[in-house]
Amino acid sequence: MRARIAVLPGDGIGPEVAREARACLEQVASLAGHAFQFLELPIGSAAIDACGTPLPDATLEGCLASDAVFLGAVGDPKHDALPAHQKPEKGLLALRKGLGAFANIRPAFLHPALVNASPLRPEVVRGTDLVIVRELAGGLYFGEPRSLTEDTGTNTLAYSRFEVERIARVAFELAMGRRRKVTSVDKANVLESSLLWRSVVKEVAQGYPEVALEHQYVDSCAMAIVTRPTSFDVVVTDNLFGDILSDEASVLTGSLGMLPSASLGGKVGLYEPVHGSAPDIKGRGVANPLGAILSAAMLLRHSLGLEAEAAALEAAVGRTLDAGYGTPDLKCGRNHVSTRGLADLVRVNVGNLLLGTPA
Numbered sequence: 001m002r003a004r005i006a007v008l009p010g011d012g013i014g015p016e017v018a019r020e021a022r023a024c025l026e027q028v029a030s031l032a033g034h035a036f037q038f039l040e041l042p043i044g045s046a047a048i049d050a051c052g053t054p055l056p057d058a059t060l061e062g063c064l065a066s067d068a069v070f071l072g073a074v075g076d077p078k079h080d081a082l083p084a085h086q087k088p089e090k091g092l093l094a095l096r097k098g099l100g101a102f103a104n105i106r107p108a109f110l111h112p113a114l115v116n117a118s119p120l121r122p123e124v125v126r127g128t129d130l131v132i133v134r135e136l137a138g139g140l141y142f143g144e145p146r147s148l149t150e151d152t153g154t155n156t157l158a159y160s161r162f163e164v165e166r167i168a169r170v171a172f173e174l175a176m177g178r179r180r181k182v183t184s185v186d187k188a189n190v191l192e193s194s195l196l197w198r199s200v201v202k203e204v205a206q207g208y209p210e211v212a213l214e215h216q217y218v219d220s221c222a223m224a225i226v227t228r229p230t231s232f233d234v235v236v237t238d239n240l241f242g243d244i245l246s247d248e249a250s251v252l253t254g255s256l257g258m259l260p261s262a263s264l265g266g267k268v269g270l271y272e273p274v275h276g277s278a279p280d281i282k283g284r285g286v287a288n289p290l291g292a293i294l295s296a297a298m299l300l301r302h303s304l305g306l307e308a309e310a311a312a313l314e315a316a317v318g319r320t321l322d323a324g325y326g327t328p329d330l331k332c333g334r335n336h337v338s339t340r341g342l343a344d345l346v347r348v349n350v351g352n353l354l355l356g357t358p359a
């Protein structure tokens, strides 16, 4: 098949992991007989430097004209002093909004070879396989009014029935293909927006009688995720809570660098690792590229419909971990290699898998 893929490397380790994910997509395309055309576009701090704005019009237009978008990460401490609406991170929020991406799918799957990589006990994390469905286009990150004066900082948390209904439906549909359990996470003991959230999720649940629904407050959910992670299947929650809980859930999988994501719901899907630009390790060749590579697998599956190729790329990551390799963030007596070294091994393995060569 032919596909146009926009690649937005961004800042910090973004370009380092995006380069490896793109090379994996190129490898898959050449082995499976597809023609992928890549278009690199600026976003974030790099775009502020190049064009004076974190999301240039040409970047959004290029993304909307593509079949899928891959993003590394945004954010650079050199732009910390900018007001919120001019920061590099604003470029990512505007991109998500501009693409209409309201459903952020963040799987947290513990590869069995990494059961000792988490600081949590192996008997707690073993078998972790949950998906956080985060509402991405509304909530506190987008609510109006918002303002900052010398004395007061204001943001608004508001959800409409329409916004909650559509994200709840995504969660229930996903659960139907999994273990048929949805945990809806809110703060309905305090927040009006959560009261609406809870009642709309209950209404949507009536259309899915096979799916068990439970409700948790976000504070106790944060505790349960690290104490009984295997009790979760699909977790549906709002923009802020989903952002926080997904970084927390990454601890179960061995590293924040392991988590992929897909942002769906609009005309063009957006794929990015869950982590940020990690300025503390930028340029050292130690960034874990697997979250980015697994995001590329999600791109193959969700935007291009290439299920076999997506599964092969995921299996290649699994084989690489089974063989004992990892970047230094995976602290479990791994054979430590560089960002490029680890991605090279994944590419060898995906080649073997697609060509049917035994491991």
Ligand SMILES: NC(=O)C1=CN([C@@H]2O[C@H](COP(=O)(O)OP(=O)(O)OC[C@H]3O[C@@H](n4cnc5c(N)ncnc54)[C@H](O)[C@@H]3O)[C@@H](O)[C@H]2O)C=CC1
Binding pocket: 013, 017, 072, 073, 074, 075, 076, 077, 089, 092, 255, 256, 257, 258, 272, 273, 274, 275, 276, 277, 278, 279, 280, 281, 286, 287, 288, 289, 291, 329
């Ligand atoms: N999607 C995005 O583009 C996101 C951007 N950010 C931005 O990134 C910048 C840094 O934010 P932080 O709070 O430090 O979060 P971060 O996710 O960039 O880093 C948190 C910690 O995890 C480590 N880490 C992250 N990704 C890793 C990887 N692939 N391999 C190995 N270690 C990894 C980092 O070294 C750091 O110690 C900020 O400007 C922030 O706004 C933060 C989160 C998401």
Ligand SMILES: CC(C)CC(=O)C(=O)O
Binding pocket: 089, 090, 092, 093, 243, 274
């Ligand atoms: C705009 C980003 C900084 C938000 C974030 O942390 C995330 O999407 O995970």
Ligand SMILES: [Mg+2]
Binding pocket: 243, 244, 247, 274
């Ligand atoms: Mg985050």
